Amino acid sequence: MRYLPLTDADRSSMLNRIGVSSVDDLFVDVPATARFDGTFDLPDHMAEFEVEGHMSAIAGQNTTTADVPSFLGAGAYRHHIPASVDHLIQRGEFLTSYTPYQPEISQGTLQALFEFQSMVALITGMDVANASMYDGATSCAEAVLMARRVTRRNRALISGSVHPHYSAASETQAKYVDINIDICDPDIDGTEYLTELIDDETACVVVQNPGVFGHVRDLSPLAAVCQDKGALLIVVVTEAVSLGAMQSPGEMGADVVVAEGQSIGNPQGFGGPYVGLFAAREKYVRQMPGRLCGETTDVDGKRGWVLTLSTREQHIRREKATSNICTNAGLCALAFTIHLSLLGENGFRDLAMLNHARASQLADRLAGVDGVEVLPEAFFNEFAVRLSKPAGDVVDRLAARDVLAGVPAARLYGAGRELDNILLIAASEQTTPEDMEALVSALSEELS
Amino acid sequence: MSHSRDLSRSAAAVGSGTTDTVHGHQGLQLEEPLLFEIDNPGAIGVDLPDPGDFTPRLGGVARQGEIGLPCVSEPEVVRHFTRLSQKNYAIDMGTYPLGSCTMKHNPRLNEKMVRLPGFANAHPMQPESTVQGAFKLIDGVAHWLKELTGMPAIAMSPAAGAHGELCGVMAIRAALDDREGGPTTRRRILVPDSAHGTNPATAAVCGFSVDAIPSDARGRVDVKAFAEKLDDDVAGIMITNPNTCGLFEPDMIEIAELIHDAGGYFYCDGANFNAIVGRVRPGDLGIDCMHINLHKTFSTPHGGGGPGAGPVVLSDALAPFAPVPWVVHGDEGFSLVEHADDAGDAKPFGRLKGFHGQMGMFVRAYAYMLSHGRDGLRQVANDAVLNANYVMSCLSDVMTPAFEGPCMHECLFDDRFLKDTGVSTLDFAKAMLDEGYHPMTMYFPLVVHGAMLIEPTETESKRGLDEFIAVMRALVERAKAGDSDAFMAAPMMTPRRRLDETAAARQPILRWSPDIPTAEAAE
Numbered sequence: 001m002r003y004l005p006l007t008d009a010d011r012s013s014m015l016n017r018i019g020v021s022s023v024d025d026l027f028v029d030v031p032a033t034a035r036f037d038g039t040f041d042l043p044d045h046m047a048e049f050e051v052e053g054h055m056s057a058i059a060g061q062n063t064t065t066a067d068v069p070s071f072l073g074a075g076a077y078r079h080h081i082p083a084s085v086d087h088l089i090q091r092g093e094f095l096t097s098y099t100p101y102q103p104e105i106s107q108g109t110l111q112a113l114f115e116f117q118s119m120v121a122l123i124t125g126m127d128v129a130n131a132s133m134y135d136g137a138t139s140c141a142e143a144v145l146m147a148r149r150v151t152r153r154n155r156a157l158i159s160g161s162v163h164p165h166y167s168a169a170s171e172t173q174a175k176y177v178d179i180n181i182d183i184c185d186p187d188i189d190g191t192e193y194l195t196e197l198i199d200d201e202t203a204c205v206v207v208q209n210p211g212v213f214g215h216v217r218d219l220s221p222l223a224a225v226c227q228d229k230g231a232l233l234i235v236v237v238t239e240a241v242s243l244g245a246m247q248s249p250g251e252m253g254a255d256v257v258v259a260e261g262q263s264i265g266n267p268q269g270f271g272g273p274y275v276g277l278f279a280a281r282e283k284y285v286r287q288m289p290g291r292l293c294g295e296t297t298d299v300d301g302k303r304g305w306v307l308t309l310s311t312r313e314q315h316i317r318r319e320k321a322t323s324n325i326c327t328n329a330g331l332c333a334l335a336f337t338i339h340l341s342l343l344g345e346n347g348f349r350d351l352a353m354l355n356h357a358r359a360s361q362l363a364d365r366l367a368g369v370d371g372v373e374v375l376p377e378a379f380f381n382e383f384a385v386r387l388s389k390p391a392g393d394v395v396d397r398l399a400a401r402d403v404l405a406g407v408p409a410a411r412l413y414g415a416g417r418e419l420d421n422i423l424l425i426a427a428s429e430q431t432t433p434e435d436m437e438a439l440v441s442a443l444s445e446e447l448s
Numbered sequence: 449m450s451h452s453r454d455l456s457r458s459a460a461a462v463g464s465g466t467t468d469t470v471h472g473h474q475g476l477q478l479e480e481p482l483l484f485e486i487d488n489p490g491a492i493g494v495d496l497p498d499p500g501d502f503t504p505r506l507g508g509v510a511r512q513g514e515i516g517l518p519c520v521s522e523p524e525v526v527r528h529f530t531r532l533s534q535k536n537y538a539i540d541m542g543t544y545p546l547g548s549c550t551m552k553h554n555p556r557l558n559e560k561m562v563r564l565p566g567f568a569n570a571h572p573m574q575p576e577s578t579v580q581g582a583f584k585l586i587d588g589v590a591h592w593l594k595e596l597t598g599m600p601a602i603a604m605s606p607a608a609g610a611h612g613e614l615c616g617v618m619a620i621r622a623a624l625d626d627r628e629g630g631p632t633t634r635r636r637i638l639v640p641d642s643a644h645g646t647n648p649a650t651a652a653v654c655g656f657s658v659d660a661i662p663s664d665a666r667g668r669v670d671v672k673a674f675a676e677k678l679d680d681d682v683a684g685i686m687i688t689n690p691n692t693c694g695l696f697e698p699d700m701i702e703i704a705e706l707i708h709d710a711g712g713y714f715y716c717d718g719a720n721f722n723a724i725v726g727r728v729r730p731g732d733l734g735i736d737c738m739h740i741n742l743h744k745t746f747s748t749p750h751g752g753g754g755p756g757a758g759p760v761v762l763s764d765a766l767a768p769f770a771p772v773p774w775v776v777h778g779d780e781g782f783s784l785v786e787h788a789d790d791a792g793d794a795k796p797f798g799r800l801k802g803f804h805g806q807m808g809m810f811v812r813a814y815a816y817m818l819s820h821g822r823d824g825l826r827q828v829a830n831d832a833v834l835n836a837n838y839v840m841s842c843l844s845d846v847m848t849p850a851f852e853g854p855c856m857h858e859c860l861f862d863d864r865f866l867k868d869t870g871v872s873t874l875d876f877a878k879a880m881l882d883e884g885y886h887p888m889t890m891y892f893p894l895v896v897h898g899a900m901l902i903e904p905t906e907t908e909s910k911r912g913l914d915e916f917i918a919v920m921r922a923l924v925e926r927a928k929a930g931d932s933d934a935f936m937a938a939p940m941m942t943p944r945r946r947l948d949e950t951a952a953a954r955q956p957i958l959r960w961s962p963d964i965p966t967a968e969a970a971e
Contacts, residue, residue: 059566172798378507
């Protein structure tokens, strides 16, 4: 077996050294009734080329966003990943290292995390960021729990602009810890008015910008109300590239920003692994979940980095920890950091504007299609449209014509929410005029 | 930082005959500033086309001022991160005997498979008919995991081991609530004192209080103490098996019967499943749920701290409460249940994350499973246990094993052998750094004084183990010879020496900022 270095000769000399006659003697603690001597309904081992053939065949059963024009978004986006990103994250020193608990021999991971935290803080407009969370949705859930710790209040208000996976993950995570979650109806038209729903019991208001239906809003007025009522404003961003074109949530007055970082450096990958961003005002740092990397010096006075403030974490605090989380999304965070390093100040802003331009051009073209109504006036790279027919059916028919038209809102929310005709359509820097033409002509025919 | 000041300072050092160099580099060991410190406004690492004509529609919230990101070209970025990588230890470089973490070889085939366009470019919200291959893969991994654990059901979406724990304990909570027709009156989860910190933390976020069960003198759950704690208030028990002392819990079946008789559920922490895969089906022990760290047993890369994946196998009693989404196989191929309304008789407790789970980790794990096959996986457990016992038997005469008898996949020593040497477990570990090893896990489990938990894994060769053993023996000899100063000064040869963690926590510097002087610039 190619991954197992021991030969039979090694095994027998080692058993000899241990003083037992067979490896079975090392499993003496396993009760006889617990030993499995049957046959698994599984194949025996395969050669590398056999595995490759088998898995390539499975992968080949998917028609992907690289094969046909795609307008899918809703929290996962198709962006180009520079070749150097994928090369660098596959360096064994990054790929095959553990959490940097031994800082003397983990400065590479630690410095990259420090750069990640710095960049996340900058693009979100916040003071500090952690070393990443599982994904945007879990990051949102953790923010809600944090708001309860900070405010000692137990009501969370989740806007109808928030991606339903994020609200559902938050609701699930809060289920057994005495937080009442109010989730507003889907804010299809971007007209939601939350102010009157915020009271002295409100721990936090969670709002997404751009909203799940694409609406871009100035959150400053909402931030002022939250501040007045003593509630934290948690801003969700599911498309991190938007931060290059829009005022940051921090500039608008957010207390916590949670985001999905997939768009930068990470493939769509059928939904994961992704990288959750978590950034906050400095005063909340000791209430934050997740790992934090901090600067310090070594005994020679040289600058270095360590994981820090770990007294918040489960391996020290156990049941009193701020969260049960034990990991971050290290390699995805590294991909994010490398991609954002390549983009830099100008590239990040240009990429964002290019995305916005493509979406704006697409919206113009779709506005001319009978049976399509573009809903948001202001948006970034994704917008909801109202179709004259149920979006799920239209998407299926367009898929048969090799166009991935977008995400039906009913797919996210489930049936029966009067969202059947709503479709979310996203563009990116990779959207070509030919892609747009394919969508416009297919939609025109299906809706006529 | 000022280069001129650095140069003058270093020039003096060079003149005095020390090993200081002009820029601090030491041969192939290269110093690297923060990316922010090589910012060169105007430089860029990507080329983008002109957007052409378009109507801006940002609703008056277009970004105005500078963000503050550094500007760097591609060659500089590649060099920066390559240099950073070289400051890391990694499995690819050497033995990584970090107990309870399972740092085994990460096959590159798995990386190649996850980059197949059919997986990498699939969007999670594509029409189901276009992603049958993705569902087939998830279903395939689910089948392997259910088969290997002997459990009837599985929740695939948890993103990591601790997330899997959350899933399992939430399922327990939901099952109890369902049984009692309202919020359960059972308040306590029993957790052995040797458990990972995530166990009590998870119980707490599910609204339970934690009641610690002592370990007995053999490093196992004290069944008598456990049985005495059982009453109507107990919701369940969380046991790691093999446990964190590297020992199989021989009384699992009895514990399962006792907890079930008391009306509670049995959570098994599957962090150490790699020791028994192919030899023991945890389902045969009577458990109700167990998470499986794909990054441990099935060798998805640790990546410097994630991402992981923590699918949870479930008993029939807990299966109805599994979170959405899940894959079903019907007459017209695979489809996905994403909403409670579509779940039929099931009563999902909710949703744990966005989309459908850590697909990239499933693909890697599947490549690993197929590569090993059912025969190879049993060999994995055999060799992992053999390697650990070999290390233990070769070190037992100079170090002090915490418990008697054979171990499973990791061997545990305490610090009695360092008594009166002036060398602590930490010092010993730091000396290993200079010898080119990542240390074992230290001071965990908490029940063993000065614990040193060594997990060689099955992917270490005998030659590699013999070298490691020789180094460990030499270090023990040096410690016993009274050379404690050398240990306390260690490491000497790593990219950084011991770092001041107290200072880092006292006044946290968590990000670069033009306004905050870095330690280097502040000198």
